[in-house]
Amino acid sequence: MHISYAQAYDCASAIFWSVTAADERPDLAAMLYPLVRTLIAEEMPVLAEHDVSMWGYSVLVALDETPVRTQSALAEAIGADKSRIIGTLDELQDAGLIERTPDPDDRRVRLLSITAKGRRVRRAVRKGIRVREERLLAKLPAADRQGFLRALRALHRDK
Amino acid sequence: MHISYAQAYDCASAIFWSVTAADERPDLAAMLYPLVRTLIAEEMPVLAEHDVSMWGYSVLVALDETPVRTQSALAEAIGADKSRIIGTLDELQDAGLIERTPDPDDRRVRLLSITAKGRRVRRAVRKGIRVREERLLAKLPAADRQGFLRALRALHRDK
DNA sequence: TATTGTTATACTCTATAACTATA
DNA sequence: TATAGTTATAGAGTATAACAATA
Numbered sequence: 001m002h003i004s005y006a007q008a009y010d011c012a013s014a015i016f017w018s019v020t021a022a023d024e025r026p027d028l029a030a031m032l033y034p035l036v037r038t039l040i041a042e043e044m045p046v047l048a049e050h051d052v053s054m055w056g057y058s059v060l061v062a063l064d065e066t067p068v069r070t071q072s073a074l075a076e077a078i079g080a081d082k083s084r085i086i087g088t089l090d091e092l093q094d095a096g097l098i099e100r101t102p103d104p105d106d107r108r109v110r111l112l113s114i115t116a117k118g119r120r121v122r123r124a125v126r127k128g129i130r131v132r133e134e135r136l137l138a139k140l141p142a143a144d145r146q147g148f149l150r151a152l153r154a155l156h157r158d159k
Numbered sequence: 160m161h162i163s164y165a166q167a168y169d170c171a172s173a174i175f176w177s178v179t180a181a182d183e184r185p186d187l188a189a190m191l192y193p194l195v196r197t198l199i200a201e202e203m204p205v206l207a208e209h210d211v212s213m214w215g216y217s218v219l220v221a222l223d224e225t226p227v228r229t230q231s232a233l234a235e236a237i238g239a240d241k242s243r244i245i246g247t248l249d250e251l252q253d254a255g256l257i258e259r260t261p262d263p264d265d266r267r268v269r270l271l272s273i274t275a276k277g278r279r280v281r282r283a284v285r286k287g288i289r290v291r292e293e294r295l296l297a298k299l300p301a302a303d304r305q306g307f308l309r310a311l312r313a314l315h316r317d318k
Numbered sequence: 319t320a321t322t323g324t325t326a327t328a329c330t331c332t333a334t335a336a337c338t339a340t341a
Numbered sequence: 342t343a344t345a346g347t348t349a350t351a352g353a354g355t356a357t358a359a360c361a362a363t364a
Binding site: 030 | 184186188189190191192194196197198199202217238288289292295299300302303304307308310311312313315318
């Protein structure tokens with residue numbers, strides 16, 4: 001009897017998997033990375049629908065929580081480089097979603113704040129994102145879901 | 160009395176934060192993305208220590224679970240493009256961590272499997288990663304930690 | 319003709335470093 | 342001299358498409 005390499009490999013696959021799957025868990029990053037990818041892919045259509053980029057949205061989120069005095073500070077707050085958010089700020093300003101006014105006390109700095117329109121867009125986008133997040137979280141048992149969210153918030157806070 | 164814009168903005172910051180922080184949670188991606196970044200940054204030194212790239216490590220992980228018959232299948236399994244992993248496979252093969260032999264039944268395909276040395280490297284890297292993951296997970300209350308890991312595995316499985 | 323592995327090309331992101339204007 | 346914002350440049354990472362060998 002002759003079995004091809006193809007069959008042998010398929011067979012080995014099944015055996016190896018059944019042995020290792022039960023006791024061990026994948027690395028955290030190996031689980032989290034694809035999850036983030038999926039989430040971002042889900043968010044894209046929502047963002048496109050409201051004509052904001054991902055960086056644009058995170059700027060709106062940051063400014064909705066609090067106005068910021070300098071662009072550098074804003075960049076650092078959202079984990080970006082100061083040179084990287086300039087295009088984003090231009091777009092947001094042109095769309096009337098943020099205000100960027102020179103500080104009379106120090107004409108080098110730009111005072112940044114969200115507009116009423118920007119706030120509306122931010123809320124609408126978040127609503128769309130929440131709907132899609134729900135579809136994902138619905139896969140979890142209620143108990144784990146709570147632990148998952150609490151853990152995530154904890155890790156997010158003191159990072 | 161005159162207060163500068165700087166002072167006013169700092170003040171506004173404190174007020175806005177205290178109002179919004181309690182009731183709302185950030186978007187999932189907004190919490191997960193920085194977390195993944197941190198995890199990857201922590202893993203880098205471990206990988207460097209054992210002379211494997213991140214893609215190289217995930218190839219070793221995939222092949223340690225099961226040998227794979229074609230490079231395309233392997234690429235898809237780890238979420239990469241078939242053209243992207245070629246350099247990685249070359250490196251792993253040169254280092255003696257994987258074997259890549261032509262299938263006699265179909266000379267187009269390369270049969271892929273991990274070597275004993277590759278398995279040792281994979282185990283060593285994972286050990287280093289686990290140590291650093293522990294430092295992160297230690298921040299969580301035991302209950303949330305369990306829920307977090309269970310939820311993560313569930314989302315990872317049926318994604 | 320279709321498929322596997324490979325190479326080449328173009329495109330997006332990101333990081334770094336100059337440059338200006340103010341202080 | 343140092344800092345905020347801006348622009349320009351180079352590098353890494355990724356995706357796409359073309360190519361040779363085999364089926």
